[in-house]
Amino acid sequence: MAEGAQGTLLDIDFGSYPFVTSSNTVCAGACIGMGISPRSIGEVYGIFKAYCTRVGSGPFPTELFDEDGDKMREHGHEFGSTTGRPRRCGWLDLVALKYSVMVNGVTKLIMMKSDVLGCFETIKIATAYKIGDTVTEEFPFELPENLEPVYKELPGWNCDLTSLKSEDEFPQQLKDYIKFLEDELEVPITIVSVGPDREQTIVRE
Structure with missing residues (x-):
């Protein structure tokens, strides 16, 4: 089992250059960096x-x-664990996520921190980018300054998820959110986290 420590868009070859790290963070980096055969x-x-x-x-x-x-x-x-520096936050970007799924050959997805969105009545998901007069669902080689996200709005669950123990207890709005993502990404979301504790990690059937 190999674990990646940084996101796909920080990959030196496939990330948002020049804002990248110095190595390959995609799945194939395990083959190059650890000598693992792709067939394994x-x-x-x-x-x-x-x-x-x-x-x-x-x-x-x-x-x-x-x-x-x-x-x-x-x-x-x-906030940064060492520096306490505030992290930049935003709505889920499906264009970037689809790109990450493709580049890594993702077969199963794990969605973390779904409980954080429990304070919103409406949730937005970026499904495309508008660049000038062009709308695209493809992740561009370079992200221009005039890029605008195109959003799909879904009803939020607007409730506390942290005490949930199984998928059966999910509010319908969360189920709809998961289904929308699975339909768009064409990859199953097999684990959903509803809090930081190990017991708040829910495996879906």
């Missing part, structure tokens, strides 16, 4: 938050500079 790779688990965050500078199409961004940051405790 079984499942590829893609881990993502129910919303987006970024540390430091770099492109962030769905970044929020308003009260919603502040609420995400506070509820998600999105």
Whole structure:
């Protein structure tokens, strides 16, 4: 089992250059860096938050500079563990997530911190980018400054999820959110986290 420590968009070859790290963070990096044969790779688990965050500078199409961004940051405790620096927060970016799924060959997804979105009546998901007069669902080679996210709005669950013990207890709005993502990504979300504790990790059947 190999665990990646940094996100796909920090990959030196496939990330949002020049805002990247110095190595390959995608799944194939395990083959190059550890000498693992590609034929030995079984499942590829893609881990993502129910919303987006970024540390430091770099492109962030769905970044929020308003009260919603502040609420995400506070509820998600999105501050640097060492420096305490506030992380940049925004709505989930499906364009970037689809790109990450493709580049890594993800076979199963794990959605973290779904409880953080429990304070919103409406949740937005970026399904495309508008660049000038063009709307695209493809992740561009370079992210231009005039890029605008195109949002799909879904009803929020607007409740506390942290005491839930099974998928059967999920509010319908959360089930709808998961189904929408699975339909768009064409990859099953097999684990949903509703809090930081090990017991708050719910495996879906």
